[in-house]
Amino acid sequence: MDTIFEFLCGTGAGDAPAGERKKLLIIGGSFGGLVTLRCLKKNGGTKHLDVTLVDAQDYWDYCLASPRCLVDPSQFEAQQFGMPLKGICDHLGATFKQGKVETLTKESATLAGGDVVPFDYCVVATGGSYGAGAIWTARPDELTAAARKAGFEAEHEALEGCSNVVVAGAGLVGCEIAGEIKAAYPDKNVTLIGNELCPSITRAQAARRAKALEKLGVVVKEGAGRITTEPADGKITTDKGTTVDCDKLYAATGFRFDPAFAKDLLALDDRGRIKTRGSLQAEGVDNVFVAGDVVAVPPGRVVHIAGAQFAEATCPIVAANLKSLATGSTKLKTYEWPSGPGPVGPFGTNLGRKVCVLDGIPIPAFLRDKMGVAFKNETFWLDTGFDVKGLGRGTTWGK
Helix, strand or coil, rough: CCCCHHHHHCCCCCCHHHHCCCEEEEEEECHHHHHHHHHHHCCCCCCCEEEEECCCCCECCHHHHHHHHHHHCCCHHHHHCCCEEEHHHHCCCEEEECCCEEEEECCCECCCCCCECCEEEEECCCCCCCCCCCCCCCCCCCCCHHHHHHHHHHHHHHCCCCEEEEECCCCHHHHHHHHHHHHCCCCCEEEEEEEECCCCCCCCHHHHHHHHHHHHHHEEEEEECCCCCCCCCEECCCCCCCCECCEEEEECCEEECCHHHHHCCCCEECCCCCCCCCEEECCCCCCCEEHHHHHHCCCCCCCCCCCHHHHHHHHHHHHHHHHHHCCCCCCCCCCCCCCCCCCCCCCCEEECCCCCECCCCCCCCCHHHHHHHHHHHCCCCCCCCCCCCHHCCCCEECC
């Protein structure tokens, strides 16, 4: 008889014999890949699948905390924002393999260096990244947690030596970077520039963020155009002719997708995202699923907030369909796209340690914001929202 632990975790009786399990490859060890793996553990899919997760990095970069790590690099280790993928996979019953996928076919992935990983099913969950000058996602050479921390330390030193900071891109990411810097360095001039403030949420929600930023002292230049050049002579100019003082530029625009390994197999949209069917299977390839930010948004549809929220929306569908296929069922679930802008459930925008603009809870705004400070501003939902203990912290890694 299964123990209660085995029943709750989906282990024990009912596991398919090792030789009969299908092979699943998950490409990407961030929100999309890890939420898919967590959902498979919860729904019992890992009893029928031998899962291998591949990522070029050996750690999960908890990018929501990047602005905090920029102004205080010690928080990267103190809050465990760089989590070991091997430890997470050990806890969830998967195998971790570090490597960059170079090519993908219907049967296997080939890694840099020549290793071949065969599979029956594959999940592509590679997400995206920003361009040069970005700190939100790890740079290509930050393949270890130590390298990521060193990158934050170098950026922190550069930030300390400047007076005029410009954040290019006025979405939610840009708001948090600008707010975090201004809160930590009130004497620095911080300017946030973009065509539209927080286009992924409602105008009333965006206005609350603008008001909070301006109260901190951030100069918000909405509609000022795009920045396409680097600072020169202490200034930077947008494509609409707006010029501001700038000796340090941070990019929070131009979120890009580059699943180059998949371009010969999978259909991509004009931004490099992978086109899918309602089941989140890739167009024309039945055994490849797509999860998280790299899912192409169909014309006329909108997307949840990128990152954790979009992963939490798409990955349960992917995990349910993988379990169905692995157990011989042909009945697949369909992902329902949102009908309008905005996230599902509570979402908060950190502007330093003492300010959070929280929406998505039906209580007065001032109470929501106090809740945001209490529950998000230190760990960025790592404990209260993402259930990091469910990924093995304190069991197979960390404390």
